[in-house]
Amino acid sequence: MSKRHSQKYKIDRRMGENIWGRAKSPVNNRAYGPGQHGQRRAGKLSDFGLQLRAKQKLKGYYGNITEKQFKRVYTEAMRRKGNTAENLIGLLESRLDAIVYRAKFVPTVFAARQFVNHGHVKVNGQRVNIASYHCKPGDVVEVREKSRNMALVLEALGSPERDVPEYIELDPKAMKATYARVPEFNEVPYPVKMEPNLVVEFYSS
Numbered sequence: 001m002s003k004r005h006s007q008k009y010k011i012d013r014r015m016g017e018n019i020w021g022r023a024k025s026p027v028n029n030r031a032y033g034p035g036q037h038g039q040r041r042a043g044k045l046s047d048f049g050l051q052l053r054a055k056q057k058l059k060g061y062y063g064n065i066t067e068k069q070f071k072r073v074y075t076e077a078m079r080r081k082g083n084t085a086e087n088l089i090g091l092l093e094s095r096l097d098a099i100v101y102r103a104k105f106v107p108t109v110f111a112a113r114q115f116v117n118h119g120h121v122k123v124n125g126q127r128v129n130i131a132s133y134h135c136k137p138g139d140v141v142e143v144r145e146k147s148r149n150m151a152l153v154l155e156a157l158g159s160p161e162r163d164v165p166e167y168i169e170l171d172p173k174a175m176k177a178t179y180a181r182v183p184e185f186n187e188v189p190y191p192v193k194m195e196p197n198l199v200v201e202f203y204s205s
Contacts, residue, residue, distance in 0.1 A: 002173050007168055012094035013045075017057070017192045022030035022112055022193070023167045047201075048202075048205070050198060051198045051199070051201050051202035051205070052202060054194070054195040054196075054198035054199050054202065055070075055198070055199045055202045055203075057192070057194065058092075058194055058195075058196060058199055061091055061109070061190070061194070062095070062097075062098060062109055063097065063108075063109040063110050063112070063113050064110065064113055064130075065132075069100035069132065073088065073091050073092060073114055073201070074088060074199070074200075074203050076091060077090075077091055078200075078204075079205075084200045085185065085197045085199070085200050086184060086185055086196075088196050088199065088200070089183070089184075089185045089188060089194075090182040090184075091134070091181065093131055093167075093182070093183055093188060094134050094135050094136070094179070094182060095114055095126060095131065095133070095134065095135070096121065096123065096130065096131060096132070096133040096134075096135055097109065097112040097113045097115075097116050097132070098112070098114040098169065099135055099141050099177060099179055100115060100121060100141065100177075102107060102165055102168050102177075103141065103164060103168050104157050104158070104159065104162060104164055104170070104172075105121075105143055105156060105175065105177070106152060106153065106156050107152070107155065107156045107159065107161075107173065109153065111156075112131070113131040115152075116129060116130070116131045116133075117130075117131055119144070120143060120144050120147040120150075121141060121142070121143060121144065122141070122142050122143075122144055123135065123139055123140070123141055123142075124139055124140055127169055128145065135179045136179070137179055137180060137182060138178065138179070138180075139178070139179045140173055140177070140178050140179075141176070141177045141178075141179065142174070142176040142177070143175040143176075148175050153175070157158050157172055157175075162189070163189065165183065165187060165188065165189050166180075166187065167179070167180050167181050167182070167183040167187060168179060168180065
């Protein structure tokens, strides 16, 4: 099993939830933690434990984001006017790899990061290979012409597993997606319950 897949499934097992709603998640068959003690009854988490878990789950959902990168996103969310939790989700969903994933150009958030890093994506006609690139409303994200026949892309676009959210305007034939607007938290199609308010509490405590 590749490092990417093992890491993805490890997060699912550790959280005891199918974070991405994937049909192949091991949690579908084994809804308990990994390791020889995984089936032991879990103790009640403290407030700090709940906050840490919420942070790990949200950070893990967006793929290989490091703690340093995630903290930087939180700091920017706190700096902006308005609700910090809402700002945090808006900033995470504005990442280029997140938009590539939401547009169904690739099957997973892990694949989205790799897809962008390998130069398969353009933003407003310019090639961008930085997964954390911050997109603005109105930006057009597209798969490069040379990459449009990749099996990965064709399979992802044809998959019924996920729907494209309303804040992404997709033209599947042209393989173009317009980031229409920054979404509110309740618009983001998380398969499991996310608690960005607890993430804010974690960093502000």
